[in-house]
Amino acid sequence: MTAPLAGIKVVEISVAMAGPFCGMLLGDYGADVIKIERTGVGDDSRAWSPYFHGAMGYYYAAANRNKRGMALDLKTEEGVRIARALIEDADVLVHNYRVGALERLGLDYESLSRVNPRLIYCAISGFGASGPLSKEPANDLFMQAYAGSMSITGDPEGSPAKMGMSVADVGGGMFGAIGVMMALETRHRTGRGQRVDTSLLEGHMAMLAQFFTRYFSSGEVPGPSGSGALTSPTYRAYQASDQWIVISAFNQRMWKGLCAALEQPDWLEDPRFIDPQMRSLNRPLLIQMIGDVVIKHPLAYWEKRLKENDVPCSPVNTIDKVVEQPQVHAREMVQEIELEGLGMMAMAGLPIKFSESPGSVRLPPPRLGQHTAEILKEMGYPQERIAALAHQGAIGLDPGWVKMEATPSSPG
Template sequence: MLSYRADDGVSRDTFLAAVSLAPVTQIGTVPLAALLCDDCLRRRLVLLAGCVATVLVAYPFFWLLDTHQPAAIVLALALPVCYWLTDALQASFLPELFPTQLRYSGSGITHTLGGLLFSVPVSFVAAALWDRYDATWLLALYALGRYRAQRRSRRCGAGDAPLTTSGGPSGPDRPTPPRATRSRGCRLGPREPPWVSGTGLHGFQAIAALQIDPKTEKEVEAMATRPGPLTGVRVVDMTTSYAGPTAAMYLADLGATVIKVERTGRGDDTRGWGPPFADGVSAWFASANRNKQSLALNLRAPEGRETLLRLLDTAHVFLQNFNPAKLRRMGIDSETLQARNPRLVYCAMSGFGLDGPDSDLPGYDLVAQARSGLMSVTGEKGRSPQRVSTALSDVVTGMCAALAVNAALVRQFRTGEGEVIDVSLLDSDLALMAPRIASYHAGEADPAPSGGTDSVLAVYQPFETADRTMVVAIGNDAMWQRFVAAVGLPEFAEDPALADNAGRRGRRAEITAAIAARLATCPAAEWLQILGDADVPVALVQAVSEVVKDPQVIARGSLLPVPGSEEQLITIHSPFRLESVGEPRNERFPELGADTRSVLGGIGYSDADIDELVAAGVIELGPGAVAS
């Protein structure tokens, strides 16, 4: 099959030089094409340039195969390796073009080796045809094959590509179940739009096509039935307490797959926060952990840390709230993880941030409220400062983290780059204090607890009526005129000194005393009717028992009963609604270790491997799970 023809007139050194230069030339075109690609918008030109480079590389390789030199055979075997290396580099520079090459897990290695073994004999067959037939049509056919292979890779990814869905709303309340579609030449994939256009992928649904890892059964099922904007994004959540779990829950509400990594034995600290407990479950834990999977892992064991690293190699986002020194000891600091997975969005949540003299101090909601000044303006006038009596710092920090993660995911999708996010309880509470701190710097006196009577607006506070407390919020001058007319205080309406807020603030004590005396003469319900008719913002100060029955709260579906709890446990709907999502995702919080087997199976562990880790105490299976 291989015959050497001395009359070719080409020396062995010339062959070797051509072969050495060709792959370098081909690989070198990849970053150049990326730079000329204008943020990956001219993908088709890049694709064509890659195919031309491939044909040019094929000439010296096929030419070399005509010799009897041992080096020729070795270099011929290197031909498919060169092509696979080129694809890997193309994936690094243009991840939207070649999603299949982003898979570094067990199945991805198998996929690569299988392609390599297939390419080697094909190279020899091509060489035989080269020797027997004219080379022009052979190289044209070869180029066509490469072009179709890369087009297929761009369109649907590897053989185990994720499910994609299509379908629209049906009826006024909920969407019809989406259906999976097939595209020509793909095992599973979209049939062009909804999220592919002439210039490439658009929208967060496209992240599903860029998934680095094989899907677990739960993820595939979720992608087929839950069209959230973060569907296809994998989040590894190693946070505890309340702020981090809240951030992860909001990402899960948006469709992300959230894997909650918990220590074996006890799990998240919040599992023990109570009473109250409902059938042994902490109400606090349930309120921040819906829509998640649980992996119970012993990180003190080397095998446990290795398992975590393998999982993080498949993740888009990592949330943690550990001490920085501990993270470095465990090898899960941002530098180490992003060296392994450059696309990773690494979100560090802490009490005081990643830098500064107090960065290593532990942080809790109470500490943040105290140190930010939030407590200094909260409480009754003349009494000691009070904490806002809910997990305010935690919830707001969770919202801030979720916001930053979403922004980083947009950047990850556009450029393929990761990010390090630094979110702290102190910074979140400082954001809540922004108007107070700004006023102080502008010359206002240091504020103190006032019972809510020291707003920048003159009448913006609670008042006692004949039967209960209500609040009145006068937001502008026209509203002031309507208010005093409605409550029967015409003298204030006629006083030009009270026509604007500055004048009313100067006489705040006088006018609030008169208003308080007037409102105390009638029940709150009567004032609600009168002031509502006058278009003045008012509300009752409701107890929690009234909030859960509030018609507006019920109409908005703000209370989500935890499945299987007979409505003893509820969670609160995330503070946003997306028209495209319809019914909110509302899965029960996970039992400790409930998803350990499926998560590890999804990253390449066999049942025997998992059973071995269970026996060694490295992982824990959930209640009712048994060894295979």
């Protein structure tokens, strides 16, 4: 079966998470993604520890499967010439460099689209291509603070807290991929590509939509709510006698089920808790009352009681527990792929399933420059020219290829 993006060629010039995550999503569903990295050091995240068998950082590995790797020195004319030739023959360019960086190399949308009018040019920056901060750098932690999510995360009595995951970076990558998909669909109708411009700021604000809407509607500035919601005391984590459990009773029917599970029928008639608005007004009191009951029994007891009364609940799973869940394996959300000479690497699987055109994990994260020679050969470069470019420092080659091709053939 053909993957959804089979036949789509993507050139990715990006580092860390946002751009690479976007490129990986496209690669997971069949696109031929060529990742261009700097010679010598590559993507910064290659060096971020801990390492997989000393080969690469786990952070790098998590966002760079299903790509072919190419090392170019874009500070050289020849390196830029190769990159330009690749892009001029591509369907999509993805980059997350600072606004103006690729433009200074002549790799801007306007000049590239004149040669390749079908090109979809996806730029993921910190703040977007316009505005007073457009050329300023940003990263995940910075954006969680700037865009507001840090102000609503953590314990109300504690210090500001970042989300454990790189939510601003991953969000930027996801919105970039969505933009590429919409631009591809538009190209089917018009025959022309276009610039897709998104940022960590815009993606992060989009994911915080309910908080902005609440502020605009009420004038109230949301704050942190710990493990629960700002309004509902029945939608949060509670401490059982042995570990934490999340109770998510978010409507009136579930409230009745929760009272039954906790064996507190009187709460149903208590005017302080009679409806969601009253429960919200008396939130601290009800949290204390529920907590006093839940702490008396272990997790297993409450899981049984709550499920019998149709109240959603879950243990607060650590990562090692998540990957043991039968549902996770049923949905193929743990995938393994072999790294040559290093054994098997497990990683999170593909989040979207198709009945007729599934994606797949086909390629491991590439070694730095692993496919440089392969791609240049596809572009028509002879072996002698590839070796000369490597000697000049314009390209970086995988050590395995260098060893294999150590003795060049005779000219002619």
